[in-house]
Amino acid sequence: MADSLHAPDVSSATVRSRMPAIRRMTLLRVQVPLKKPVKHASHERTASENLVVRIELDDGTTGYGEGVPRTYVTGESIGSTFRALERSDWPRSIGRPGSFAEVVAKLEGLSLAEIDGDSRGMGGNAARCALELAVLDAYGRYFQTSIGEAVRLAKVEGLERHARPRAVRYSAAITAESRRKEIVSAVKFRIYGFRDVKAKVGVAGQDDPRRLETLRRILGRRMDIRIDANEAWRADVLIERVAPLLRFRPSLLEQPVPHAQVDALAELRLRLGVPVMLDESLCGWPDGVAAIERKTADYFNVRLSKCGGLLPSLRLIGLARRNGLGVQLGCHPGETAILSAAGRHVAGRVAGIRYLEGSYDRHILKANLTAADLTFGYGGRARPIDGHGLGIEVDPALLAAMTTETKVIDYA
Ligand SMILES: [Mg+2]
Structure with a gap:
């Protein structure tokens, strides 16, 4: 027996x-x-x-x-x-x-x-x-178990995943400050060996063609430079705003028009001369479906908080990948170590994320919630986080x- x-x-x-x-x-x-x-x-x-x-x-x-x-x-x-x-x-x-x-x-x-x-x-x-x-x-x-395991366990069609978490590389960001500060930032990013840089454009009073010319000169021919307009331009002037920036070879243009005009991108996207990423127009699942159906995007900027958390974000990434779109895993400025850690777990496990933003902790925050520092290192490089749950200890x-x-x- x-x-x-x-x-x-x-x-x-x-x-x-x-x-x-x-x-x-x-x-x-x-x-x-x-x-x-x-x-x-x-x-x-x-x-x-x-x-x-x-x-x-x-x-x-x-x-x-x-x-x-x-x-x-x-x-x-x-x-x-x-x-x-x-x-x-x-x-x-x-x-x-x-x-x-x-x-x-x-x-x-x-x-x-x-x-x-x-x-x-x-x-x-x-x-x-x-x-x-x-x-x-x-x-x-x-x-x-690590919350990274949730990436493996999630039921998402078309989502390619790594069996083990991998090291990742974050982007640097240029945020439309004074000319001198931008030059200092660009020199640092080049020296520190970043692979890609995002520059904000469309801020009133800024000469974007001159800024991009300077950035391209400092960052070099091979740096991937993408631009984010944060809804700054109306659809009827978009082509003329973007045309003078093209010779500095931006790799993509993020959210060029206000969300209310996003459908205009279906037609404008083909004439812009640069791929389009949706951010403010890509929040919930219906936004993702609309972007695919109306052909308004080449890339999705998926951010955990904006998109409703880890699982809804994975569903949007799967939707993008199944339809041949590129993906950025982005962040909100001001995220603490909690969202930095969550982003790291996702980024290290999901294959096919073209651009990665986040883990800016020490560079942006005066204070954080953990003693340990999650800020990325040289060239934006960062290792997977070990441990259970998020793998960080929030200090009460x-x-x-x-x-x-x-x-x-x-x-x-
Ligand atoms: Mg954006």
Whole structure:
């Protein structure tokens, strides 16, 4: 007779009852101080107001997630993310998952009323991102696995994945400052061996042809230089704005027109002389589908917070790749180590990401949430992050120092 018949009866129901559920969700409004104002064509800020979500399981395991709500991107504010998450019953409905794969499967069904009720599927994306990452971090720690495993486990058609996380290379960014500062930045980027650089264009009062001429001269013939207009130009003047920039050989042009005019790109894209990447017009799943159907893009700029978290971002990347489009994994200026770590896990596991932005931590933030520094190294190079969950340790004192509002929700 087999020994197993004499083993104590550990039915799956018994095991399941010992698995932890979510006991508490804490929402934190966080003011992240920036080293210098972040400027682009439409906005300027000196601090980044972020949402941090802390999830506590009933065995005491905790996890952190982050979202960067921006009214001019997904229409969200910190207030709206608080309301969306307070209202959601999702943390209760996850129950007692029996494996990390089950956590990922449950998260694949996670949405918020604010996302479902929005024609662009984005009205709760930063909130969803923060909750999802916190749940993945907490259960990753509990099941002793990296949140990178969620990339492997996600059911996404057309997504090529690396079996093991790889080292990655981030882009440098030139943000339309004074001429002297731009020259200093460009010299540094060349010396430090970056492979690609993004330059902001379309800022009022800036002479973009002159700037790009200088950047191309300093950065050299072989540097990949792409440009981001942050919706600066109207569709009816787009061709004439872009024409004088083409001789400096930008590799692509990001979000040239306001979202309201994005459909004009279907026709303009073919005459521009440079591939087009959508950013502000690529937030929720309906945006991705519209871009494919209307042929308005050559590239998607997928950002975790903007696109609703890790799993929705993977779905957009899969959509792009299945349809032959290129992908950038981007970031929001002001992201802390939480989103830097999440981006690193995705970037190291997903094949075919053409451009990568993020992990600017030390360069942009005056203070961060972890003692360990995730900023990329020489030439934008960065290694995979080891450990369970996000693989970082949020310092409660550093978090408390930035927190301006807290809301605790207990699940009995
Ligand atoms: Mg952009």
